[in-house]
Amino acid sequence: MALILTDEQQMLAEAADGLLGEEGVGALRRLRDDRDPDGLSRDLWRTFGEMGLAGVMIDEAHGGSGLGAVEAGVIAEALGKHLTPSPFLGSSVLGAGLIVDLGSAEQKDRWLPGVAEGEAILALALEEGGRHAPHRIAARAERDGNGFRLNGSKAFVLDGHVADALIVAARTSGKVGDREGVSLFLVDPGTAGVAIERTAMVDAHNAARIMLDDVRVDADALLGELDGAGPALDRVLDLGRGCAAASLVGAGAQAFDLTLDYLRTRTQFGRAIGEFQALQHRAAHLFTELEIARAAVLGALQTLDRPGVAPAQAARAVAVAKAKAGQVAELAVQEAVQMHGGVGMTDEFDVGLYMKRVRVLNETLGDVGHHQEALATADGW
């Protein structure tokens, strides 16, 4: 398969870009400066639903578009480009992905159409510490009559403060760090014992910290097999990482484009600063890095879509993409602020917002070092 977008994928990219580009970064600024209680636009989310974007990977029987990882990445890239806060990654990719993969017919009917319509929001409550460690799960679910009782604390739950359902990863056997023994539970955030604290982040996107204090759920809250969430979690996390990598490329490339414009128009010492060869070479290097990162991300997304691909192969491709996209996007925003000079430091200019967003995307689902480590470990050294 050619490592370029198909015509259909290109059209999807233009549609997403067109929609988000209408308001552009203004949307983020408005939500932030108005201190919006949700921190994201429910109207936009419904439009996502209408356009088939919210349910991009949900099968058509449940109201979705039935498309693949490449298409999800295309949308994620547009979100990164315009810095638009949305529940796409947490709900459409991670949340819906798990239900598509593991859900019972009832669970699918209950949640997927709502997500696809842009009405319902799911959130995955997985992380417990400050760094991505999907197997380091201490939260526990213990049998309690016909159901379970959950205890523990979760952090960095993307858009967890507005979720209609939480998918909580909890340990049902084994000990912290084991790959086995983790189960997933669909938890109503209104259940007694659930305490949710919104954490506004540096990039004006939101996550939540969640305390689970003797939270009682019924047996049908279990998503997938008892103790057996591991493989599905790995799959959906790789999907999420691929999308986060696409967002990083979107954000990095846009910061670069803003910088190119600035280089062409801003004058100093009587010349456009883009005439200075030292800046030209740095810009050319950055362009190259962005193209390399773009290839790595598309390669990973295509690998995820390949039927019957071995999980280890997909994981390796995703590790390359997330590490490379993260490193390059970081370089892009640093160069963007530096080349803008003083105005780049002001809140008035957009480049600083890209720097903030890239920082958060880099921490999302494993940073550069995490994925370098993953590659080395996977290759046995």
Place this chain on the structure above:
Amino acid sequence: MALILTDEQQMLAEAADGLLGEEGVGALRRLRDDRDPDGLSRDLWRTFGEMGLAGVMIDEAHGGSGLGAVEAGVIAEALGKHLTPSPFLGSSVLGAGLIVDLGSAEQKDRWLPGVAEGEAILALALEEGGRHAPHRIAARAERDGNGFRLNGSKAFVLDGHVADALIVAARTSGKVGDREGVSLFLVDPGTAGVAIERTAMVDAHNAARIMLDDVRVDADALLGELDGAGPALDRVLDLGRGCAAASLVGAGAQAFDLTLDYLRTRTQFGRAIGEFQALQHRAAHLFTELEIARAAVLGALQTLDRPGVAPAQAARAVAVAKAKAGQVAELAVQEAVQMHGGVGMTDEFDVGLYMKRVRVLNETLGDVGHHQEALATADGW
């Protein structure tokens, strides 16, 4: 104490530079192209003796100059600048350093005056593998009547092929990797069972591989206490590392100076290439790095000279100096070859010789990664 050379040290630097600069890199080329059997100039070594350079750290009672680490570093820097092969590091610093530190009156009388005169050459046979690992000693010395019997193999013994005496580090108790249990022996290279293979290196300097097969030495061959060589080895290795770092600065700075000359004189597209801002910025960055490295090296050498300094503090300063000097010198030679373009790739130009020498100096007594690791370990993380 001010972090600059004293007037006396400055005069020493000029003397060493004057001596080595007479023939400059030509000396190395001649030894290499003539396939000199020694790979170094014994005449030059005698001149070193006459000028008090060979015995710089040997006390005056034994014919030396009785100076310190800073002075040794000053000489090492000049050797790096002119790429002069000489037994200075192996014999005057490592070899003589151990005898000054640990030797009996007889051992000192036997060896130090000769080294100081530039007649005798010592070599330290320490390493056994391809990477610097001073505690990973598998060679063993076993009691044999009144003396010892040595078995094992040594590698990367600087100028071991021309040594008048080998100082062999061998294990007398404990197991490979232990910090304790190592002893030093003065071994005549002509002793039965000693096999020495000269290994010509990429930089046209030489080291040796040495096989010890049931080599019998008398009790008075023991240098220092039985099992107790560790602390003295650590001290002298730090001294050697400081001097290697100084050579790296010497070589890196000279490669940079050659490059500056080239930037000022070579024209392309009708301009001196030094007018291109991209190259100017890279040169300015490199200049900065070289100055920083120079400060780190002088700081380490002064620390080594400070009376009563804690070994851990000295080791930390040396780790910083060797790591920083190595990294910067590597950058300097890479930039030198690249900025010279095609001619930099030819054997006719000198910059390639600097690239080769820096590579070897980087491997000598621990590379950049080794010393980064040393710093992190020393600081407890």
Place this chain on the structure above:
Amino acid sequence: MSELEDFRAEVRAWLADNCPAEVRGPMAGEDDRIWGGRNATFKTPAHRLWLERMGARGWTAPEWPTEYGGGGLSRDQAKVLASELRRIEAQPPLFSFGVWMLGPALLKFGTEAQKQTFLPPIARGEIRWCQGYSEPGAGSDLAGLQTRAVDQGDHWIVNGQKVWTSYADQADWIFCLVRTDPEAPKHLGISFVLFDMATPGVSTKPITLISGKSPFCETFFDDVRVDKANLVGALNRGWDVAKYLLAHERTMIGAIGEGDVGRPLGQIAADAIGRDASGRLDQPMLRARIAEMEIDAEAFRLAMERTGDLAKAGRAHPALSSMLKYYGSELNKCRHELAMAAGGADALEWEGERSRNGQAARDWLRTKANSIEGGTSEIQLNIIAKHLLRLPGA
């Protein structure tokens, strides 16, 4: 050596008696800083006492002559004082652009009257200064300076706008570049003047940065009267004063590369993230990046010291300050990138008590200005290429 050791003993004894416990240990936040000035605020009475005691000895400006309120120390004595202050983790008795920047320029270019008038209050922390260099459209390129001073006999009338004036809204006086000859080309025709921020016609407006509220202001001059007695250096040659002062500013900004007195980032990260069985920070890739940075930081500290020693020995090229400014500011940016990576998701929070209102993230963002303020990294590299390397066309 022994005289210095006597001095060390004296310093140590004096500090033991005079440095309050409240000003020892790492600073917790902005409000630990003592800026002095007419409207000075102090976190505790002990902070005020610390400034007063150090100011009285002139140790707020250790190497200035005693007649101008300084400590009259030699460079070696000043190093001893600094090391003794570090030893007890004493916080600085005064943060002052007057001490760091204006003072050295006045010592070199000021008239005797100006030195007598301005230096002692600076050393005692009584007058707080700000700097008026940059203008919109004239950042790194000061040749484009527009603020105009029109000659009125014994005074000028100044009109124009400055930007990036740190703490303009809290400063008492400003040292300021103004154009006194509109016909002269480029850097000629600019003069260096001092005036009170309380003069009618001066107004300020804070700038919001990506890190949030900032000490930077836009500063506006609307028919501001400036006494000609407050011209520093020669008329129309303010650029000479400014250059000299900029070198001090550069060294000061570069010094942030030395990092805080506190513990190495590697230790902080290992405590936060955890260690593996052999005691290593349990994130090998991050650990490698931190190790590289810590090596650079230690080497940089030595380079700062060495450059100071060279200067004292009369052997430092003035452009070496560009080298320190460039390296120190890039290093500090790198340190904070790594601190953010070590902090992980926790360091991303922007509000609330747990993160002290996003302190880590705001500090990180703030460092991005280091390589812009006081002359961008690119400008420093240009200066090095031209003045130290003498490359053609630089």
Place this chain on the structure above:
Amino acid sequence: MSELEDFRAEVRAWLADNCPAEVRGPMAGEDDRIWGGRNATFKTPAHRLWLERMGARGWTAPEWPTEYGGGGLSRDQAKVLASELRRIEAQPPLFSFGVWMLGPALLKFGTEAQKQTFLPPIARGEIRWCQGYSEPGAGSDLAGLQTRAVDQGDHWIVNGQKVWTSYADQADWIFCLVRTDPEAPKHLGISFVLFDMATPGVSTKPITLISGKSPFCETFFDDVRVDKANLVGALNRGWDVAKYLLAHERTMIGAIGEGDVGRPLGQIAADAIGRDASGRLDQPMLRARIAEMEIDAEAFRLAMERTGDLAKAGRAHPALSSMLKYYGSELNKCRHELAMAAGGADALEWEGERSRNGQAARDWLRTKANSIEGGTSEIQLNIIAKHLLRLPGA
């Protein structure tokens, strides 16, 4: 998909029958390479057989039309062929500047007669080519080209000197830039011609590099007669042909960034140095640097593939080859720096059997030319800035 899968099955079966065991597995050294030519040498008879069989199918030039001796494959088929060759670790049947560089230029600019004459022998490896571009004093700046071709009616007489001519001493023919109009400015007035290296007046002299003996030569032309029928493209417009060909050369040099078919450097290093208790390469700092490089290498492989796909789809800007050349050559240099660090002192040996005459060190040094030959990295960055980023004044 299924047609492609049929093709894959066919290729696999054919290779099973026709690829000798002697040409499978990593190449041990230079003499494994099959260069072909009039005076071809083969390491074993199987090597000759491998060239003959692949040449007969046109799979030495898979995407060339069959009428010119190529394989006539589509890009997707060519990918399948490449992946099947990789699968069995087959060594290339032919190393050829004719296939990599001259062929594509002839396909675009050559006359029908030139295509008929030159392409089939190239594909069969019968004629070995070298390239005459660089001259002393005209490295990256070809505008300064001095080699002169003087018109003699049906032929030119060529005088001048080339440098960096790879394998000039072993090549049968040369493709060469010569100045046919000495009055025209810069790149105009240059023509692209072909001639036999056996023509009287051609002589060569190898260049010794920092890595030792090298395939590069100085090449001298002393009254060399060149037939006008061997002009490629328009007279005085050789620069167009050269640029097109340079783009292919760039991609070829860039491709070395993909590394050999062999195992990842991390594994090689871990086997050589050892692993810690958790299986990690027991040099954490080196490991981190290798990990970063391996990520870059994998990403670069994908970028190579993507750029090829974009070209096939008619959506690749020609200057993208500069991007690949720049990145690939820098990457390969980095890989060999790390390989040397992993090799430690053992990799420093320069002579003798144990080190295969210093193979590691010589390979490392050889890579330093990657970012110089075929246009320096700086030239590539200039091209990107100008043609892809359209920055002012670039």
